[in-house]
Amino acid sequence: MLKKIYKEIKKYDTIVIARHIGVDPDAMASQLALKESILLTFPKKHVLAVGSGGAKFSYLGVLDKLEDIDFSKAMLIIVDTPDQKRVDCPSIDLFSYKIKIDHHPFVEKFCDLEFIQETKSSACQLILELLYKTKLKRNQSIIEKLFIGLVSDTNRFLFNSDRTVFSLISKLLGEYPLDLPSLYQQLYMRPLNEVHLQGYIEQNLKITEHGVGYIILTSDVISKFSADVGSAGNMVNNFNYIDEVLVWLLISEDRKNEVIKINIRSRGPVINTVAEKYHGGGHKFASGARVTTLEEAEFLVHDLDRVCKEYIKEMESKVK
Numbered sequence: 001m002l003k004k005i006y007k008e009i010k011k012y013d014t015i016v017i018a019r020h021i022g023v024d025p026d027a028m029a030s031q032l033a034l035k036e037s038i039l040l041t042f043p044k045k046h047v048l049a050v051g052s053g054g055a056k057f058s059y060l061g062v063l064d065k066l067e068d069i070d071f072s073k074a075m076l077i078i079v080d081t082p083d084q085k086r087v088d089c090p091s092i093d094l095f096s097y098k099i100k101i102d103h104h105p106f107v108e109k110f111c112d113l114e115f116i117q118e119t120k121s122s123a124c125q126l127i128l129e130l131l132y133k134t135k136l137k138r139n140q141s142i143i144e145k146l147f148i149g150l151v152s153d154t155n156r157f158l159f160n161s162d163r164t165v166f167s168l169i170s171k172l173l174g175e176y177p178l179d180l181p182s183l184y185q186q187l188y189m190r191p192l193n194e195v196h197l198q199g200y201i202e203q204n205l206k207i208t209e210h211g212v213g214y215i216i217l218t219s220d221v222i223s224k225f226s227a228d229v230g231s232a233g234n235m236v237n238n239f240n241y242i243d244e245v246l247v248w249l250l251i252s253e254d255r256k257n258e259v260i261k262i263n264i265r266s267r268g269p270v271i272n273t274v275a276e277k278y279h280g281g282g283h284k285f286a287s288g289a290r291v292t293t294l295e296e297a298e299f300l301v302h303d304l305d306r307v308c309k310e311y312i313k314e315m316e317s318k319v320k
């Protein structure tokens with residue numbers, strides 16, 4: 001499959017690389033690293049990495065505008081995105097050929113060629129494998145981006161259950177002298193106001209009967225801490241390993257866009273099947289959803305509480 005992807009890349013002079021809406025470091029690093037590698041290997045090709053919201057992760061690089069291209073002669077590569085509605089790129093049906101490279105559970109087929117490896121840690125890991133198993137070239141800057149994306153999506157290997165990641169990282173660290181402290185600094189530095197917001201969440205987290213930790217962050221609260229919806233939501237990764245909490249979610253009101261964004265994590269119960277009922281999806285233990293009313297968000301909390309109850313019962317029956 002990787003060789004077939006390489007063959008298609010070789011064929012097209014114009015290639016656009018897109019990823020999901022609500023950009024995160026794994027999605028952006030994988031698209032920018034792939035762009036850089038294609039250009040390093042084939043300097044004459046026209047390659048664009050597109051999508052909105054990239055300014056937040058400007059340490060990874062700059063995204064391109066989807067300028068006038070002849071779609072009928074161009075190829076689209078979509079990374080880190082399981083379904084068409086979440087692709088952050090217009091006119092995707094106009095492209096001559098489409099490839100999907102993803103590590104999410106399968107949702108739908110919408111590309112000509114789909115390389116999906118659900119067990120892999122990140123989209124960046126899949127791009128690394130593409131680079132190591134084909135003639136696509138790599139350099140220090142490409143490897144740094146892929147390392148950052150992989151570290152981010154696994155939350156410093158905390159969510160990672162795929163042991164092959166470690167041999168891959170060991171191989172690339174042997175090949176490239178990455179300055180790890182400086183890369184971690186780029187990824188994890190944050191302003192004091194965000195730390196204050198995190199403190200607010202810690203103080204005000206509500207816990208349901210069966211271990212769902214949740215908080216509603218209204219637009220007013222988010223702006224009181226001078227934060228934005230995206231950075232508020234990302235804090236969901238900081239609430240693992242609390243005795244009383246099995247599943248936790250941040251419910252963030254985005255008044256400007258009239259939507260309520262929900263970031264959900266779990267340390268046992270499967271949550272993506274619940275998220276799917278609320279315009280969402282994602283991985284078994286890391287999902288997201290979008291609703292329009294607080295009432296819907298409360299239904300979601302209730303559903304997750306039920307899933308936790310069933311999980312606790314199942315665990316107890318295993319112990320007996």
Ligand code: AMP
Pocket residue numbers: 020022024086104236262263264279280281282283286287288289290
């Ligand atoms: P996040 O909490 O934004 O880091 O998202 C966790 C996972 O859920 C990622 O794999 C996202 O791609 C996925 N996800 C987040 N929001 C949605 C949504 N509204 N629909 C489908 N998947 C989502």
